[in-house]
Amino acid sequence: MSDFTAALDKLAARLGGAAENARRLSGGASQETWSFDVAGEGYILRRAPGGVAMASANAIGLAKEAEVIRAAHKAGAPAPDVVLECEEGDSLGPGYVMRRLAGETIARKILRDAAFAQARPVLARQCGEALARIHAIDGVDLPSVDAGEQLARYEELYRSFETDRPIFELAIQELKKRIPPPVPLKTLHGDFRLGNLMIDANGLVAALDWELAHIGDPAEDMGWICTPSWRFSEFQNPVGGFGEVEDMLAGYRAAGGDPAIDEARVRFWTMLGSLKWGIMCLTMYRAYETGMDASVERAAIGRRASECELDLVLMMQGKL
Template sequence: MSTETAPTADALRDALERRIRAVLGDAVTVSEPTRLTGGASRETWAFTVTDPSTGRRDLILRRDPPGFEDPQRMAVEAESFTEALRAGVPVPELVDHSTGHGRAAAALGSSYLVMDRLPGEALPQRLLRDDRYASVRSALPYELGRVLARIHRMDADAVPGLAGGDQVEQLFAMYRGTGIRLPVLEIAFRWLRTHRPQTERDTVVHGDFRNGNILVDDSGIRAVLDWELVHRGDPMEDLGWLCVKTWRFGSPLPVGGFGERADLFRGYEDECGIAPDPESVRWWELYGTLRWAVMCGHQANRGLVDGEDNALELLAIGRRVAECEKDLLDLLGLGHDDAPVPGPEPSTADDLFGRPSATELLGVVREFVRRNAAGGDPQAAYLSRVAANVLGVAAREAALGPELRTRHRKALEAAGFDSETTLAKALRAGTASADDPAVAHAVRQAAAARLAVANPRY
């Protein structure tokens, strides 16, 4: 982890200009950078370079949050761009990147990439709902299959430092590091270990190929973005990750919300001559759902670190583990209990704190934040919407929490456990099983309770 101090927002333009002039020439000028919304793991800034001889050029800066740098990963990502272009994968042109903890990284506060800003849309909600993309949506699964096949034709040996290894065990190590102990996740890890697919392929894996990281315009796919999780391994991992329910954003269609798996598989086979194995893709889809749950827990832990300026978004992501639990139960065929929502909140007439209740206070603050989310700075508006959602979670927990905790404790006692952590450890050790109806009910009840608070509309 670097100890370099990041430049302030006001100083970032000057730092960028010094660095870009070193690459593109002393005549260029750099506009004030604008922080873009989204992206919990990295900062994204848009800015414009003007050259008197060649004109204007729109660029993007992707930077590790200062204090959370990973210069090795950033260097691997930069090398991946070069090899991707050679393999015919659409990616932005890379203008500059840091090579470690040297002067280039220090100049911008942490490890970074600078690339062209291409025209197009990456926001999933717009891609899935705007009429502008209606004509291209149905063709995207086939095209996504073809692009993935090109990624998997990349020469893994041409990307120095590209890591591999057992993805399940690496994810399990990350899971243990979060401190989370949830029965559903333990059941999923056990299932993955006992149902591993066989593969002889070892390719470049993008690692985050999904709706949200694909740039699209009226003609189709313009670029594949965000290569920070690139590694080598089973190429079916990318297909499974693309089909994870989280990346459908409310659509019932499995491939990023755009269409059907059959079209994705057909595009892949037409491009490289290899037909994907549906069962292998399903295994990786379950792995991807578990992976997102662990990543949510990891991001929440980051948000609890003092000085983390993105704490609001990171902590909000932590409660999304509940969505993954439901998805995992469905994929594992274990079913799920309906969200156990108790009745109306008891009267506060005789309550120590009286009216308004905590739920009522949180509700009015939430509405205030929601009303003030529109207009002004896009980043502030985005975070205001996140804050409104967080207040909703807190209000539901205040109202429903006492009754849900009582039900949770009774379900655990009926299964013979004093805590959910004890149950999770027993499932890991094999001394408890989801085949036991009392255990299965306790697992489902807890997952449904968390979802009722985190996102009852999921």
């Protein structure tokens, strides 16, 4: 029996049985995700890689992640049910356990497979409703960042590369001119997009991967799912490649979201989202270029910065 198997059995005992059918899932870029059963019930373990927590500039940490997911679930937002957190005696490192949900997370399937044909027309409104409930979460101590601070943070990161990308330069200056007036800041998911959403035949099941949750402008979550890179080539449908912004906003307002959040505000955050993702792509290419991460995946993602440049040009021209 491996150390991990023994540790998982110890954890399963807290759930009333022995761990069965344990397997590591491919999802989750920064944390390990495991599926297992206990006494006929399905669970998901999310823990630090190898059981060792790694520092991250933006991630809130697994303990805080579990706290915000619990708060979201309690608020009626589509979120997993966290049933326990790992303890030192579990020998699994930082992490938590959720009840396993059924659904699909692969964007290509959600956007194209016949199994989700009935879900796609209602997803944008459901996303708006979900975001209204997420943004109503209170009482969780999270980092706060507004539009100006976020733009400044990514400009500083971009400048650190000492590279000439005229489109990024132009977009930074244009975004500075377009910063919207302040609104009350809310609890945000922080990475609300296909890939982090579980969908079934009826629509949205749950928002996953809460590690970037923070306090910010509510339109940030909306702009992120509208960012062209997260439309997965279905550019004609602004919301995630499946819906319209007005439907998302209608759902948001119907579920109690701030009526001050409008399409113009979402457009600003969509453009900032493309800039952010483009700079993230540069970060990944720099990791490949310097040998910090020599994987082909890093080089391939780094190449996508050019896609963001095209998207930014089209958005500045009002064509996307």
